[in-house]
Amino acid sequence: MPSGVYIKTAEHNRKNSEAHMTPESRERSRVTGRAMGKARAGVPQSDEHKRNNSIAHLGMYDGDKNPNWIDGRSYEPYPREFDKTKQQIRERDGNVCQRCGRTREEEGKELSVHHIDYNKQNCSDGNLITLCRSCNGKVNSNRDYWKQVFQQKLELQLV
Numbered sequence: 001m002p003s004g005v006y007i008k009t010a011e012h013n014r015k016n017s018e019a020h021m022t023p024e025s026r027e028r029s030r031v032t033g034r035a036m037g038k039a040r041a042g043v044p045q046s047d048e049h050k051r052n053n054s055i056a057h058l059g060m061y062d063g064d065k066n067p068n069w070i071d072g073r074s075y076e077p078y079p080r081e082f083d084k085t086k087q088q089i090r091e092r093d094g095n096v097c098q099r100c101g102r103t104r105e106e107e108g109k110e111l112s113v114h115h116i117d118y119n120k121q122n123c124s125d126g127n128l129i130t131l132c133r134s135c136n137g138k139v140n141s142n143r144d145y146w147k148q149v150f151q152q153k154l155e156l157q158l159v
C-alpha cells in the first residue's frame with residue numbers, strides 16, 4: 001500500500017475518534033475548534049459558499065421530515081396525492097408496461113405513470129396508464145394516436 005494512502009487513513013481514524021468519548025478529548029477538540037475559528041475570522045465566506053451550505057442544510061432537514069413532499073415539489077407540478085395514485089395505477093396494471101409488456105423487475109425501478117390525455121392535472125383512473133421509461137418517451141410524439149390507443153385499451157379493460 002502506498003504510504004500516502006496509509007497516512008490519510010490514520011488521520012481520518014484519529015478525527016473520528018475525537019468526535020466521541022472522553023471529556024478530555026472533547027475539550028481538546030473544542031479548543032482546537034476555537035483556534036480554528038479565530039484563524040478563519042476575517043476571511044469571509046463567499047456568497048456561493050453560503051448558498052451551498054444553506055441548500056445542503058435545507059435538503060437534509062426537509063428530506064428527513066417528508067421526502068415525498070420534496071420529491072413531488074421538485075420534479076412534478078402535480079398534487080401531492082399523485083404519488084399514491086401512481087402506485088394504485090401501477091398495481092392495477094400489474095406493474096407491467098401497458099405498451100410493450102416490460103415489467104418493473106426488468107426496468108429495475110418503478111414504472112412511469114402516463115397521462116393519456118397529456119393533461120397532468122387530470123389524475124382520474126381512466127386517464128392514467130403504466131408505461132416503462134422507454135415507452136413513456138415514445139408517446140410524446142404522435143400524441144393523438146397514442147391517446148386513442150390507450151383510451152381504447154383502458155375501455156376494454158374496464159368493461
Ligand SMILES: [Zn+2]
Pocket residue numbers: 097098099100101102131132133134135136
Ligand atoms: Zn414499455
